[in-house]
Amino acid sequence: MLFTLSAMTAFAPLVxxxxxxxxxxxxxxxxxxxxxxxxxxxxxxxxxxxxQLFFGPVSDKTGRRRPLFASFVLYxxxxxxxxxxxxxxxxxxxxxxxGLGAAxxxxxxxxxxxxxxxxxDLLSFLALIAAVQGIAPIVAPVSGGVLLLxxxxxxxxxxxxxxxxxxxxxxxxxxxxxxxxxRAKIPAVHIFKLFVPVMxxxxxxxxxxxxxxxxxxxxxxxxxxxxxxxEHYGVSPVAYSIFFAVNALALTVGNILSAKLKNPxxxxxxxxxxxxxxxxxxxxTLIFDTSVVYFCLALFMSxxxxxxxxxxxxxxxxxxxxxxxxxxxAILGASTFLVGxxxxxxxxxxxxxxxxxxxxTGSALATLILLFAIDKTTINPDTPYL
Numbered sequence: 001m002l003f004t005l006s007a008m009t010a011f012a013p014l015v016x017x018x019x020x021x022x023x024x025x026x027x028x029x030x031x032x033x034x035x036x037x038x039x040x041x042x043x044x045x046x047x048x049x050x051x052q053l054f055f056g057p058v059s060d061k062t063g064r065r066r067p068l069f070a071s072f073v074l075y076x077x078x079x080x081x082x083x084x085x086x087x088x089x090x091x092x093x094x095x096x097x098x099g100l101g102a103a104x105x106x107x108x109x110x111x112x113x114x115x116x117x118x119x120x121d122l123l124s125f126l127a128l129i130a131a132v133q134g135i136a137p138i139v140a141p142v143s144g145g146v147l148l149l150x151x152x153x154x155x156x157x158x159x160x161x162x163x164x165x166x167x168x169x170x171x172x173x174x175x176x177x178x179x180x181x182x183r184a185k186i187p188a189v190h191i192f193k194l195f196v197p198v199m200x201x202x203x204x205x206x207x208x209x210x211x212x213x214x215x216x217x218x219x220x221x222x223x224x225x226x227x228x229x230x231e232h233y234g235v236s237p238v239a240y241s242i243f244f245a246v247n248a249l250a251l252t253v254g255n256i257l258s259a260k261l262k263n264p265x266x267x268x269x270x271x272x273x274x275x276x277x278x279x280x281x282x283x284x285t286l287i288f289d290t291s292v293v294y295f296c297l298a299l300f301m302s303x304x305x306x307x308x309x310x311x312x313x314x315x316x317x318x319x320x321x322x323x324x325x326x327x328x329x330a331i332l333g334a335s336t337f338l339v340g341x342x343x344x345x346x347x348x349x350x351x352x353x354x355x356x357x358x359x360x361t362g363s364a365l366a367t368l369i370l371l372f373a374i375d376k377t378t379i380n381p382d383t384p385y386l
Contacts, residue, residue: 008109011102017140021237045341047099049334052107056330071104114325115177127259145241207317216363219340254307275305279364283357
């Protein structure tokens with residue numbers, strides 16, 4: 001179960017991270033701008049966001065397995081489209097469809113976890129999945145950098161297609177976790193009305209917004225890092241992959257440590273405060289164009305605190321929804337990737353060092369403000385872990 005769910009959730013970092021080392025090469029290949037190339041990441045993020053909003057409620061109505069398999073078919077077909085894209089606009093379009101397909105495995109894997117676990121057990125399982133999943137952003141860019149030594153950017157998409165087939169085969173053994181008597185009892189045409197009761201839960205939506213803006217820091221880094229490391233600091237694609245892997249390790253360590261602490265709310269407060277301070281320091285290193293060493297140190301700590309926020313905020317949010325967990329999971333995942341899709345092109349506007357600094361610092365400030373809003377919200381003392 002752990003291996004299967006981790007492999008399914010790993011689609012997000014694989015789809016976005018594996019071809020990061022070839023972004024400068026794509027700019028030259030299609031003879032286009034940095035912003036348009038970054039849009040191939042943004043459209044993928046938007047696809048992942050929209051796909052979760054579709055597959056989450058559908059899985060609450062039909063069960064988890066059927067929409068999961070449909071999403072894999074869409075993913076594989078769109079990956080073939082990416083392979084044969086002849087211009088940047090076709091690649092952007094197929095990346096959107098690829099994100100839609102990848103979304104099913106992401107939201108359904110999280111829904112399966114919430115079907116089977118609650119409270120502290122759910123927190124531990126989410127952290128365990130996140131820790132194993134953390135291997136993907138470490139391996140993905142390194143693999144992409146190595147593949148570029150032997151093939152072009154199309155070789156990376158070919159590898160993503162083969163990987164999709166493998167995970168498809170593994171997930172076929174996943175048993176249905178939502179029995180018929182627990183499924184949404186409404187007509188299929190009204191399935192998206194499930195969003196209404198979930199989104200009326202103010203505290204749940206505040207936790208989701210906080211998680212989204214904390215992850216926006218990671219997405220801004222993903223979009224800008226190939227150009228900052230390779231073009232500004234002059235490192236090779238393979239060296240960039242190593243830098244990226246080390247920083248991805250910070251996310252994994254943050255995931256593991258935060259799940260071991262006994263008080264999730266206190267952990268969340270300290271993590272948000274640490275994220276704000278370290279993101280501010282990262283912005284300073286970029287604006288004043290300091291050594292790559294100082295930039296990496298500040299960035300490592302920022303990603304560590306972002307990783308610490310993920311399992312506790314996810315657990316606190318999903319524990320607030322008992323009935324429509326797939327829909328709540330869809331809103332959580334969609335919000336995260338939608339915010340990521342918005343901030344990614346912003347990090348490439350004008351001077352990429354300054355725009356990345358402003359994007360990361362602004363996102364961290366939004367996270368801090370949302371934490372204060374959560375503290376001011378009336379909380380039921382009987383609600384677990386609040």
